[in-house]
Amino acid sequence: MIQENGTEMILSLLLTGNELMAGEITDTNSVFMARELTQAGLAVNRKIVVGDSLSSLKEALTLLSRTSDIVIVNGGLGSTVDDLTAEVAASVSGTELVENVQAIEHIEKRLDRKFLMEASPFFNQIRKQALIPHSADLLENPVGLALGFRMKINRAICYFTPGVPRELKEMFQQSILPDICRLYNPKTGRKTAHLNIMGIGESQVQQLINQNIAEEALQGIELGFRAELCCVELKLSINDSKDESALRNVVSGVKGFLAEYIFGETESLSEAVINLLRQQNKRMALAESCTGGLIASQITAVPGASDVLEAGIVSYSNQSKSRLLGVSEGALETSGAVSEEVVIAMVEGILEKTGADIALAVTGIAGPTGGSDEKPVGTVYIGWGSSGDIRTRLMQVKRERLIFQQLVSASALDMLRRYLLGLGSDGIYYFDELSRKRL
Amino acid sequence: MIQENGTEMILSLLLTGNELMAGEITDTNSVFMARELTQAGLAVNRKIVVGDSLSSLKEALTLLSRTSDIVIVNGGLGSTVDDLTAEVAASVSGTELVENVQAIEHIEKRLDRKFLMEASPFFNQIRKQALIPHSADLLENPVGLALGFRMKINRAICYFTPGVPRELKEMFQQSILPDICRLYNPKTGRKTAHLNIMGIGESQVQQLINQNIAEEALQGIELGFRAELCCVELKLSINDSKDESALRNVVSGVKGFLAEYIFGETESLSEAVINLLRQQNKRMALAESCTGGLIASQITAVPGASDVLEAGIVSYSNQSKSRLLGVSEGALETSGAVSEEVVIAMVEGILEKTGADIALAVTGIAGPTGGSDEKPVGTVYIGWGSSGDIRTRLMQVKRERLIFQQLVSASALDMLRRYLLGLGSDGIYYFDELSRKRL
Numbered sequence: 001m002i003q004e005n006g007t008e009m010i011l012s013l014l015l016t017g018n019e020l021m022a023g024e025i026t027d028t029n030s031v032f033m034a035r036e037l038t039q040a041g042l043a044v045n046r047k048i049v050v051g052d053s054l055s056s057l058k059e060a061l062t063l064l065s066r067t068s069d070i071v072i073v074n075g076g077l078g079s080t081v082d083d084l085t086a087e088v089a090a091s092v093s094g095t096e097l098v099e100n101v102q103a104i105e106h107i108e109k110r111l112d113r114k115f116l117m118e119a120s121p122f123f124n125q126i127r128k129q130a131l132i133p134h135s136a137d138l139l140e141n142p143v144g145l146a147l148g149f150r151m152k153i154n155r156a157i158c159y160f161t162p163g164v165p166r167e168l169k170e171m172f173q174q175s176i177l178p179d180i181c182r183l184y185n186p187k188t189g190r191k192t193a194h195l196n197i198m199g200i201g202e203s204q205v206q207q208l209i210n211q212n213i214a215e216e217a218l219q220g221i222e223l224g225f226r227a228e229l230c231c232v233e234l235k236l237s238i239n240d241s242k243d244e245s246a247l248r249n250v251v252s253g254v255k256g257f258l259a260e261y262i263f264g265e266t267e268s269l270s271e272a273v274i275n276l277l278r279q280q281n282k283r284m285a286l287a288e289s290c291t292g293g294l295i296a297s298q299i300t301a302v303p304g305a306s307d308v309l310e311a312g313i314v315s316y317s318n319q320s321k322s323r324l325l326g327v328s329e330g331a332l333e334t335s336g337a338v339s340e341e342v343v344i345a346m347v348e349g350i351l352e353k354t355g356a357d358i359a360l361a362v363t364g365i366a367g368p369t370g371g372s373d374e375k376p377v378g379t380v381y382i383g384w385g386s387s388g389d390i391r392t393r394l395m396q397v398k399r400e401r402l403i404f405q406q407l408v409s410a411s412a413l414d415m416l417r418r419y420l421l422g423l424g425s426d427g428i429y430y431f432d433e434l435s436r437k438r439l
Numbered sequence: 440m441i442q443e444n445g446t447e448m449i450l451s452l453l454l455t456g457n458e459l460m461a462g463e464i465t466d467t468n469s470v471f472m473a474r475e476l477t478q479a480g481l482a483v484n485r486k487i488v489v490g491d492s493l494s495s496l497k498e499a500l501t502l503l504s505r506t507s508d509i510v511i512v513n514g515g516l517g518s519t520v521d522d523l524t525a526e527v528a529a530s531v532s533g534t535e536l537v538e539n540v541q542a543i544e545h546i547e548k549r550l551d552r553k554f555l556m557e558a559s560p561f562f563n564q565i566r567k568q569a570l571i572p573h574s575a576d577l578l579e580n581p582v583g584l585a586l587g588f589r590m591k592i593n594r595a596i597c598y599f600t601p602g603v604p605r606e607l608k609e610m611f612q613q614s615i616l617p618d619i620c621r622l623y624n625p626k627t628g629r630k631t632a633h634l635n636i637m638g639i640g641e642s643q644v645q646q647l648i649n650q651n652i653a654e655e656a657l658q659g660i661e662l663g664f665r666a667e668l669c670c671v672e673l674k675l676s677i678n679d680s681k682d683e684s685a686l687r688n689v690v691s692g693v694k695g696f697l698a699e700y701i702f703g704e705t706e707s708l709s710e711a712v713i714n715l716l717r718q719q720n721k722r723m724a725l726a727e728s729c730t731g732g733l734i735a736s737q738i739t740a741v742p743g744a745s746d747v748l749e750a751g752i753v754s755y756s757n758q759s760k761s762r763l764l765g766v767s768e769g770a771l772e773t774s775g776a777v778s779e780e781v782v783i784a785m786v787e788g789i790l791e792k793t794g795a796d797i798a799l800a801v802t803g804i805a806g807p808t809g810g811s812d813e814k815p816v817g818t819v820y821i822g823w824g825s826s827g828d829i830r831t832r833l834m835q836v837k838r839e840r841l842i843f844q845q846l847v848s849a850s851a852l853d854m855l856r857r858y859l860l861g862l863g864s865d866g867i868y869y870f871d872e873l874s875r876k877r878l
Contacts (some may be wrong), residue, residue, distance in 0.1 A: 019665045021470045021483045023474025024672070026465050027867045035462025043497065044460045047488035049469075052663070056484065077831045080645045080664045096459070125646045145642075164666060203584075215512075225519045226458045228602060233463075271518070286753070289666075291737020293732035296753045300731020302686075303807055303840055311759035313752055314725070320750035320793055355760055366740055401742055 009184055011037065012156075013047040014060055014087060017163060029168050041186035051317040052076060055097055057088040062255035065092065070180060073165035077146040080129045084161055086149075090133040093153045098156040102132035102138055103147045111143055136160075139175045141167050148175070162208050166298045190235040191244050193251045195270075196264045196358070198414050201425035202232045205258065208254040212257050213250055220252055225324070229403075230410045230429055260423050269413045270298045276420040278359070284357035284416075287325055287346040287389040289337065290364040290380060294409045315346070317437040325349030336418035338363050338375055340392050343383035349392050360384045360416050362408060376402065378433075382412045384419055391415070391425050396433040407431050447624055450476065451507040451595075452486040453499055455514040455524060456602060460490040460561070468607050475616055480625035491515060495529040504531065504593040509619060514583040514602035518567045524599055525588075531571040532592045541577055542569035543638050549584055557788040567793070575599075578614045580606050596622070607619045630683050631676040635711075637853050638866035641671045652692050660689055668842075669849045669868055675715045689730065699862050708852045709737045716747035716797070721801045722854075724795035725751035726764055726785040728776065729803040729819060734848045749795040754785065764788030777802050777814050779831050782822035786829050799823045799855050801847060807839045815842065817872075821851045823858055830854075830864050835872040846870050 003097040019025045027049070032062060034044045050056035050066060057076070064071045068138030090097045107126060129146045132138065139148035139159065140288035149160050159176050161168050196207060202225045209223070220242050224235035234254070238247040255262060286296050286309075293408055296312035299305050313324050318337050321327040327345040335341040346361035351427060364380025371377035379399040385391050397407050411429050418425060429435045452472060453564050459466045466488070470763040473483045481634050485859070487503060489495040496515070499586050503510045513523030515636050546565060554869060568585045571577065578587035580596065583606035588599050598615050600607050633767035636644060641664045663674035673693070677686040716723055725748075735751035738744050752763050757776055760766040766784040774780040785800035787874045803819025817837040832854060850868050857864060868874045 017670075017672075018663050021473055021486070022477040023470045024674075025665065025667065026467055026470050028465055030461045031465050033462065034460055038461040043490075045489075046499070047486075048459070049486035049488075050484075051482075060485070063504075078664070079642045080662065082661075082663050125642050125649070170703075184556055203518045203564050205734055223519065224457050224521050224522075225517070226456075228464065233458075234455075237462075291736075292744070292748075293727075293735030293753065294739075295752055296732030297730075297736040300733075300753070300755065300805075301841055301844070305731070306755055306809075309753075309755045310731055311753055311755050311763055313763070314739070314748075314750055316739065316750050318747045322792070323874070324752070324792060335759065353763060355762070365542075366739075370745075371474065399605075402740055405736075406738070408477075418767065 008045075009042075009043050010068040010071045011042060012064045012072075013044055014063045014071055014073045015047065015049045016052060016057055016065055016073070018051045019074075020080065024269070027153060029163065029165055030113050032169060033074070033172060036172065039182075040181060040183070042180065052082045052084055054084055054088060057084060058092055061088055061092045061153070061158075065158060067154040067183070068156045071153075071156045071158045072176065073158060073160045074168060075161075077129065077148065077160060077162045078124050078164075079145070081367040082127070082272060086131055087155070089136070089149075089151065089160055090101055093149075093151060094137065095134045095136075097131045099127075099130050100132040100138065100147070103132055106141070106147055109146055125415065141171055142174065143167055143170050149180070150317050152338055155354070161215075181286070182210055188251040190237045190337065191247055192235060192240060195234045195236075195254060195258070195262050196269075197232040197234060197258060197261050198231070198263055198269065198410070198428065199261045200258070202227050205232060205234060208257055209254060213253050213419060217246065217250055217253070219246075221247060225363060230414075230431060249343060254368060260418070260421070261427075263280050263417055265415070268298075268302075269311055269417065270302050273413050273420070274299065274302055274305060274308050276417060277367070281309065282357040282420075284308055285348040285350045285354040285359045287359065288314050288319070288359040289316060289346075289362060291362050291405050291409050292316065292366075292410070294364070294405050296410060297361065298409060298413070304306050310354045311350075313353070321346065325353065330401060335374065338365055338379055338381060340381055340383075340394070343392055344390055347383040347385060348387075351387055358384070358386045358420075360412055362399075362412050364395075364404075364408060366404050368401065380404075381396045381406050382408070382415055384412070384416050391419065392415055393425055394434060395429070397431055398433065399431060448481075449482075449507040450481060450509045450511070450513075451503045452483055453503055453510055453512045454486065454488045455491060455496055455512070456727060457490045458523065459488050459514075468602065468604055471604070471608060472511060472513070475611060476619075477565045478790050479616060479620060481619065483525055490588070491523055493523055493527060496523060497531055500527055500531045504595040504597060507595045507661045509530075509573055509752055510592075510595045510597045511615065512597060513600045513607060514600075516568065516587065516599060516601045518584070518634075520651060522567070524574060525570055528575070528588075528590065528592070528597070528599055532574065532590060534575075534590075534708055536570045538566075538569050538571050539571040539586070540576065542571055545580070546584055555614050560650060578600045580610055580611050581613065582606050587671060589615075589618070602830060616656040623726045628656060629678060630686055631674060632686060633704050633707065634673045634675075634690070634693060634697070634701050635708075636671040636673060636700045637669055637702055637708065637849070638700045638868065639671070639697070640869055641666050642712075644671060644673060647696055651696050651760045653687055656685065656689055656692070658685075660686060667851075668845055669870060680685050687862070696753055699857070699860070700866075702853070702856055707737075707741075708849055708856065711740050711854050712852050712859070713738065713741055713744060713747050715856060721747065721796040722749045722860075724789045724793040724798045726789040726798065726800040727751065727753050728755060728760070728785075728801060730801050730844050730848050730851070731755065733807075733844050734799065734801070734851060737848060737852070749793045750789075752792070760785065764792065775814065777804055777820060779822075779833070780819055782820040782831055786824060788821040790826055797823070797855075797859075801834075801845060801850055803834075803843075805843050807840065819843075819847050821847070821854055823851070823855050830858065831863055833873060834868070836870055837872065838870065
């Protein structure tokens with residue numbers, strides 16, 4: 001972000017935790033902060049991650065506090081021996097750690113009297129969280145014990161925040177972001193459009209843009225591509241100073257030639273399917289074998305899923321395919337559980353058992369075991385449709401179990417989406433070996 | 440890691456991508472690399488993340504290549520305009536970008552002839568990925584188009600890798616990790632033990648350790664705590680030079696006084712439940728309402744889940760609770776779908792419909808809508824047990840929808856775990872307001 005004096009405001013994140021360095025957890029805190037800052041028109045310039053080591057933390061905080069205007073430090077404010085951040089903040093700023101009276105009050109208030117009595121043997125341990133550098137201002141934590149704090153170190157205003165995601169989130173939204181916005185008064189620097197795409201690769205998208213949109217129309221428009229699992233996210237953005245209609249024109253051009261592949265702007269595939277069902281006033285049911293409830297779980301993660309989801313059955317054993325879905329034992333024996341005959345029977349069964357208007361069924365071999373020469377691991381049948389109009393598709397997705405489940409769930413939802421839109425079931429999925437052979 | 444000459448070997452990661460800086464995705468690549476490096480006895484000293492900007496990338500690569508022995512750069516090797524890494528590597532190292540013959544061959548080989556004809560309009564775009572700094576050695580990519588490369592820049596050996604997780608993974612495991620191990624011959628530097636804990640907070644764990652284990656026994660043992668959702672992961676580690684029995688003794692002490700709260704060492708809660716069911720030769724069924732298939736999905740994510748999972752039913756609508764599980768319409772009308780009566784009927788229904796030995800059922804209000812004064816958002820009944828021995832528990836979990844679903848799924852699995860072990864259903868879950876009131 002450019003400040004009023006014309007220089008760029010530098011904002012850095014410093015994350016600490018051995019678990020981050022050893023790959024034991026995925027860092028969601030910096031993702032959250034980056035998203036919030038970006039939405040507010042601020043940019044994150046750098047992010048440094050170090051372990052719970054006094055020397056690494058000191059080195060990184062010294063570097064960032066000298067080269068940034070704002071540093072947000074996350075993690076290491078807890079009550080256990082690996083929590084070193086307050087000590088490092090005091091050391092780098094040349095102040096003392098003192099037991100903060102307000103912090104003690106905060107801790108006592110959060111632990112109600114009854115709990116405090118139970119917890120009293122632990123109180124000394126918890127008390128560590130009240131040690132704060134002398135010159136710091138406290139930041140409230142409405143949902144946890146550790147208080148955050150703010151202090152000037154070298155060039156930067158530094159915010160120190162707890163590592164527990166829920167605590168960070170509250171503190172960030174209630175105190176830190178408003179504070180930074182007061183100081184820097186950002187204008188949303190860029191206008192951005194997103195398009196979520198499935199069934200075509202990112203190279204093709206780029207080339208189609210080059211072929212279909214004149215170079216001068218693309219002037220000043222930044223294109224960003226992100227391929228994740230089966231989807232490509234295309235981000236188009238333009239500087240605030242430019243005419244927004246230039247962006248709108250390009251977006252509408254791209255929507256024209258990629259039409260059937262675009263499932264949403266900000267929506268997920270689940271949300272796109274739910275919205276289509278809601279518009280068409282249809283209720284859906286699911287019969288899952290190899291995806292094991294993942295499709296149901298992705299649909300029910302969306303608020304309001306109850307408007308369109310009647311029920312799901314995870315018919316994991318052969319017996320449950322018969323007992324719960326009415327698939328005939330003959331079909332299971334002659335064609336096998338992973339077959340077109342069975343996936344059709346699953347669709348018919350779930351439609352009948354639930355009374356839903358439309359159904360989606362999946363049966364396949366997720367692996368690592370269970371494959372045969374005829375039906376190797378990765379073989380999967382997807383079935384969908386409504387009574388009297390059932391479609392199927394065979395895929396070969398040779399990926400490890402969790403990725404297989406994710407890719408198959410997304411493909412199945414995309415087939416349902418295309419069905420609801422009256423498109424053919426001939427989308428090209430790059431992870432499906434049979435798709436590629438058809439090219 | 441300490442090198443033979445006595446100095447520390449510094450290993451840094453440099454990740455690039457606007458999507459990482461704007462919080463649009465969660466970075467799983469560095470998590471993967473950190474985990475693999477740690478297991479191989481190497482440590483990651485620093486991680487820097489920057490956007491797709493020539494100047495930020497140059498600055499970070501210059502800094503890290505001057506201060507590290509090894510730098511692994513991830514991202515920005517694709518075929519689109521936001522892919523800048525090869526250009527930056529050439530610029531920082533003072534070499535030229537050239538079209539690499541082997542890289543062109545690799546691309547042509549990966550795109551079979553038929554596909555190439557279809558793709559020919561895109562070939563020029565894809566060809567960008569063959570531009571490699573002149574002095575670099577190629578790194579094979581067995582699963583994608585972009586080749587990686589390795590080159591010395593300043594003090595460091597730098598590896599450049601693609602951002603697509605699957606491509607990085609193959610390249611890292613097949614080329615980069617073996618290469619680094621050949622160069623530095625690491626010994627696994629630390630012995631580490633993990634304990635996964637549920638039903639007690641991290642402060643209590645630390646204090647119980649202080650009270651129950653003598654200070655001298657803890658000498659040289661590093662404790663790491665990580666609270667995630669409802670679980671606490673305790674990591675205990677000791678330097679390679681120390682006696683491993685000291686670590687074993689502390690671990691066995693901790694296992695003694697935390698016994699019922701420890702569900703595993705490396706296992707997840709799902710794996711712990713599956714293992715118990717397998718040992719007891721029991722098959723399970725699930726009836727989920729507000730968790731919408733998440734429990735089934737977490738169970739079926741584990742290879743071999745079919746040994747113990749008979750089936751699951753996501754009875755999302757009231758009608759499906761009656762039609763699929765046989766819950767009486769009277770119970771739904773008088774007690775409501777979120778009630779002890781209904782959760783018991785769900786357990787009975789799923790046991791009867793599936794013939795499983797043991798069942799777990801959940802009904803609640805995930806929100807954001809659907810609550811009432813009497814039953815606010817967050818109210819949830821969990822039921823579990825076997826025929827004639829059904830237990831229930833009421834919880835109040837006031838968290839946003841996705842977190843609610845995660846916490847309720849984990850609690851339900853923990854109750855099943857405790858049931859299978861013959862423990863009471865009185866675990867204390869801190870996110871459950873009724874648990875806290877009972878203290």
